[in-house]
Amino acid sequence: MEVKRSEKDREFVDKVEELSGESVNACIRCGTCSAGCPFVKEMDVLPERIFKRVVLGDKEGILEKNTMWICAACYTCSVRCPRDIDIASIMEAVRQIVLRDNVDKVEVEEVENLQDLPQLAVVGCFRKETG
Numbered sequence: 001m002e003v004k005r006s007e008k009d010r011e012f013v014d015k016v017e018e019l020s021g022e023s024v025n026a027c028i029r030c031g032t033c034s035a036g037c038p039f040v041k042e043m044d045v046l047p048e049r050i051f052k053r054v055v056l057g058d059k060e061g062i063l064e065k066n067t068m069w070i071c072a073a074c075y076t077c078s079v080r081c082p083r084d085i086d087i088a089s090i091m092e093a094v095r096q097i098v099l100r101d102n103v104d105k106v107e108v109e110e111v112e113n114l115q116d117l118p119q120l121a122v123v124g125c126f127r128k129e130t131g
């Protein structure tokens, strides 16, 4: 599927493809990725819809939704995609791009009893919540 994009949107798609090693244009919108995702009930929109926004280069539209942060990188969608698109890696690429913008939503100083929390849980939390 070829899509017309602005230069800014094209740059976003190019970056996603570079980081994930996947081609977003291979999607045929079959919805299999959403059907197999174990976390769709918690997501604002289905993974398939996020994928469509990635194809369009709509970074802002992706950021409006919680889907990429709810995604647990379980790779079910990647295994089931009939076009062999590694959607989990694309989700991760989008997260990385957002994280690189260095817009923090969590202030470390404001987390209560930080020293009492398991280190792995803290790292996991900030990995998902930063951006």
Ligand code: SF4
Pocket (backbone or CB within 6 Å): 026, 027, 028, 029, 030, 031, 032, 033, 034, 048, 051, 080, 081, 082, 083, 084, 085, 087
């Ligand atoms: S399963 Fe693959 S081809 Fe189908 S909608 Fe999802 S990304 Fe596109």
Ligand code: SF4
Pocket (backbone or CB within 6 Å): 033, 036, 037, 038, 039, 047, 070, 071, 072, 073, 074, 075, 076, 077, 078, 087, 088, 091
């Ligand atoms: S990798 Fe993410 S989007 Fe894909 S099935 Fe797992 S939780 Fe859902």
